[in-house]
Amino acid sequence: MSRPPDTSKGPKPPKAAPVREAAEAFVLARETPTLAAPHARDPLDVKRVMFIVVAALMPCAIAGWYLFGLRVLAMIAVSYAAGGLVEVIVALVRKQEINEGFLVTGLLLPLTLPPGLPLWMVAAGSAFGSLVGKELFGGTGRNLFNPALVGRVFLSLAYPAAMSGHWIKPLCAFPGRLAQYAGTALPEALTGATPLLQAKEGHWSLVSAGSLFWGNVPGSAGETCVPAILLGAALLLITGVANWRTMVASLAGFAALALAMDVLRPGAFAPAYWQLPAGGLLLGVVFMATDPVTGPITNGGKWVYGVLIGAVTVVIRDFTGYREGVMFAILLGNIVAPLLDEIILGLRVRRRRNEP
């Protein structure tokens, strides 16, 4: 269904060409999939990778909609609109095409935010993530940090009160909040506490691990329902879009340190089996740590990177004033990822040289 780019208007393309091309690529397939080195086995292009990630995020988005109401959909729409506007402007200025990578960022960001957050903040975070997190570094594939996390870290540092107080109580009984817009219009749905805050105050036993698993707790829009995240993880792993080493290493690093804390200081912190489904750990590990752009390329690097993310998450949760540490852990991992690759490649080269 693809057709060649319209060249009837002479050698100089019109100003709106990037927008038209993006609109075309949205509905039709691109006629030139990446055939160069890393994707040579299969005509797999950025578009398909990104669409698989979006499909894998769908269970989380739908679970967030069911538990927290129509507001989650409004947040996703606002995030897409604000981030998309930035992308269009940058594409027009740079005369480049709009990339599908934005589809993932624009969906991932609202799923990591409190579902009662004012919508203009969602817009600000999405625009900041796209502009500073991605475009200023040179666009898709050149960013140092995960753009969705850059947007989230911006919001949590700029508006700490709003980012820790606008939670919504989930509604599990059918039909959930599917047709409700739980916001200021529904004050009884709002709450200021999440399980991780209760854990910080020493009351983790008030929340059962079962309700953490099924998502019957307040939390960020897409992070609470573990089965939905596992569904997405399965799709990512089956299609090979995400690497299993990063996920396994992150969870192993997390479990090892959390279990060590259980043994060394029993009762001081929430136990490992409770902390695992709590907060944004699984969402971050499955969808953000596995980002191929900001993570390491080498397999050895992926193991170290994952263990680092998991361990730093436990350290931040247990020993700092922050309730949740996944965001900072992944951003720190992003910083060291190129260094890890360099070390692993250096070791490999040295081993080759020493061979007879």
Place this chain on the structure above:
Amino acid sequence: MNPEIPPKCGLCGPLWSGNPIAVYALALCPALAATDRLAPALVMGLTLTGVCLVTSLLFSLLKPVMPRPGRMLIELMLVAAVVTVFDLAVKAYFPQDSPPPPYIALIVTNCILVYRIEAMAMSSGLWPSALGGLANGLGFAGVLAVLGAFRELTGTGAVLGCPVLPPGWYEPNRLVAQAGGAFLGLGLLVAALNAVAGRRPAEGEE
């Protein structure tokens, strides 16, 4: 950083095309540390302008009697004396009820001073040295003022303590007032200035 800093660039050069902060990336510490509000940014910028002018004059006059070896030691001591005078003057005339501006004493280590003394005052006449010192101080003060105004406006919704953006309508951005916001703000400001001036990274620097 550009290794070839032209010492003689008139009054307008340091304000725009040869700005010590935005172009040569000199003296970034005060640009980051003293700009969370407009008032300390102005105090820091104007004090440095004064110190830069006085030291440029001083070393241009002392040039004939200055020994070449060991001159850094003498420079440092004289700069420290001048900065101490300015520090005491600022403290004496600053309103009592407001917190004193920080880091004035640290102007001793400001690299714009060493750059002006070594590159200009030690080799030029009185008038061009003084002009260069004044212009570089003003170029520094200008960037600090813009950054301080931006950070105070977005961080608190006020400028010089007077509310500009209505509090109920504007939510203050806490990030801009923090150290991380200083880095972000300076980076965005330099990027914007480069975009306006049409500057591109030099060959091989990309």
